Amino acid sequence: MAKYTVSVRKLSKSYGTHKVINGLDFDLAMGVTGVLGPNGAGKTTLLRCLATVLRADAGQLDLLGLNPDITSERTRIRRNLGYLPQDPGMYPNFTCQEMLDYIAVLREISNKEEREEAVARALAEVDLSSSAGTKIRKLSGGMRQRLAIAQAFLADPGFVILDEPTVGLDPEQRMRFRTLISQKSEQRTVVLSTHQTDDVAALCSRVLVYRDGRVLFAGTPQELAEHARGRVWVSERPPGRQHAMWRTASGDYRSIGERPPGARAAEPAVEDGYLLLLESAPKAADTENSIGRLR
Numbered sequence: 001m002a003k004y005t006v007s008v009r010k011l012s013k014s015y016g017t018h019k020v021i022n023g024l025d026f027d028l029a030m031g032v033t034g035v036l037g038p039n040g041a042g043k044t045t046l047l048r049c050l051a052t053v054l055r056a057d058a059g060q061l062d063l064l065g066l067n068p069d070i071t072s073e074r075t076r077i078r079r080n081l082g083y084l085p086q087d088p089g090m091y092p093n094f095t096c097q098e099m100l101d102y103i104a105v106l107r108e109i110s111n112k113e114e115r116e117e118a119v120a121r122a123l124a125e126v127d128l129s130s131s132a133g134t135k136i137r138k139l140s141g142g143m144r145q146r147l148a149i150a151q152a153f154l155a156d157p158g159f160v161i162l163d164e165p166t167v168g169l170d171p172e173q174r175m176r177f178r179t180l181i182s183q184k185s186e187q188r189t190v191v192l193s194t195h196q197t198d199d200v201a202a203l204c205s206r207v208l209v210y211r212d213g214r215v216l217f218a219g220t221p222q223e224l225a226e227h228a229r230g231r232v233w234v235s236e237r238p239p240g241r242q243h244a245m246w247r248t249a250s251g252d253y254r255s256i257g258e259r260p261p262g263a264r265a266a267e268p269a270v271e272d273g274y275l276l277l278l279e280s281a282p283k284a285a286d287t288e289n290s291i292g293r294l295r
């Protein structure tokens with residue numbers, strides 16, 4: 001049985017009358033957990049609560065055996081936490097090296113040589129060594145994102161929270177990110193939110209599907225994909241308007257749901273399980289549903 005490093009119990013958070021987290025319960029163990037959910041589902045709000053930058057209205061968090069409601073314990077959690085927020089604020093006139101050095105100082109790496117080593121390693125891990133002296137304002141969006149990923153792992157935190165880490169990365173850098181995460185996740189707890197179901201399939205040992213303030217699914221990516229077995233189809237002709245359908249590179253039509261006439265069964269992917277799950281789960285009226293956009 002997995003040893004849990006993070007436990008969430010009866011967590012709730014509202015903005016005014018809008019309940020974004022609704023009595024949430026789940027546990028996380030070491031390794032990578034992906035949080036999937038449609039736009040506005042509350043992923044960022046949940047991650048901000050886990051990162052101790054937003055206080056929930058009710059419920060308990062246990063983060064690495066510590067209680068963030070107790071000031072001294074919250075400080076210890078923050079010392080051991082790496083966080084990539086959705087809008088990482090970085091100083092445009094700092095170089096990449098200066099920015100990471102600044103974060104390293106905040107992370108209490110007081111020895112200069114140790115800091116230089118940690119910064120150089122972090123830059124190399126995200127393929128930015130050759131841009132160490134480049135000012136942040138001159139970086140592309142993807143390079144900026146890589147720098148933000150680097151700062152989250154600086155000082156080897158035990159708990160890492162990444163809000164949409166692969167946004168803006170090109171395919172090569174996404175692969176590099178996957179390698180980095182798989183190397184880094186063995187002895188730490190990593191939770192990331194994403195819209196990329198293929199990142200979840202490639203990276204995560206566990207996935208939570210989150211919508212309307214609650215967890216619709218918790219399990220492995222394989223289990224999520226299995227959810228769609230027998231409901232994913234490939235046909236040579238368009239299957240009709242009732243199906244979530246798209247055309248593949250080979251010119252076939254891939255659809256999920258009821259079997260279209262003449263269609264053959266296809267191997268389900270995480271995305272299929274995710275889309276079917278959202279479709280079948282009762283939906284609050286005010287949450288945007290990605291199935292709706294497919295139709």
Ligand SMILES: Nc1ncnc2c1ncn2[C@@H]1O[C@H](COP(=O)(O)OP(=O)(O)OP(=O)(O)O)[C@@H](O)[C@H]1O
Nearest residue numbers: 015016018020037038039040041042043044045046
């Ligand atoms: N500070 C705030 N004040 C009021 N409402 C907020 C605030 N932050 C978020 N919300 C609302 O809470 C809901 C959840 O937002 P959140 O950013 O947590 O969702 P998300 O799942 O991360 O979305 P996305 O995938 O689009 O980034 C949304 O309806 C959003 O408009």
